Amino acid sequence: MSRSDLAEVLRAARACDLCAAHLPLGPRPVLRAASGARLLIIGQAPGTRVHESGVPWDDPSGDRLRDWLALDRATFYDESRIAIVPMGFCYPGRDSRGGDAPPRPECAPAWHPSILASLPGVRLTLLVGQYAQKHYLGRRRQKTLSETVRAFADYGPTHVPLPHPSWRNTAWLKRNPWFQVELLPRLRAQVRAIL
16 A cells, blocks of 8 residues: 555544444544554544544553653654554543443444555554454453463564553552563563664
8 A cells, every 4th residue: 555545544534434423522533654654553542632632642541651662752653653543543432430431343443454554564563452452362362451461472573462551550550560570671672673
């Protein structure tokens, strides 16, 4: 796929209203990509702050993710190097427990194949959260997110499963110190090497 093809797909994706009837704040697809990107981040879906700004990971979760990757904002948002293509491009609303609802199921099947096909230089894909892991690892993932992330070496060198960097997962991080001791140093080295 050429750069002009990717630009056309991104224009169409950003104008998407496929599931507008289900979006409490209306459609506002948030994603970034360029044909030369070497790192792909597939997360869940934008929260309200990202919906308002239109900038992916423009919230405390993004601050934590950038810390995990040891990247400054300028590098993180350099789409010539890093593509950000969530499972759901729009804010999906709230769930019954008060957190964000799952990404809309229509989005990834409608857009990921054509977008990812236009990113031939991607050498590492970060699967942030259970929705990305379920979609891209399928039967290869473990029974729980914790077990999947713990088995990160089994998915390399092309994929790294991560928990969501939300404040809601602070307790998970405390219960799993191996994440910072074992996974993060290897991830940071891998990101440095490809960028």
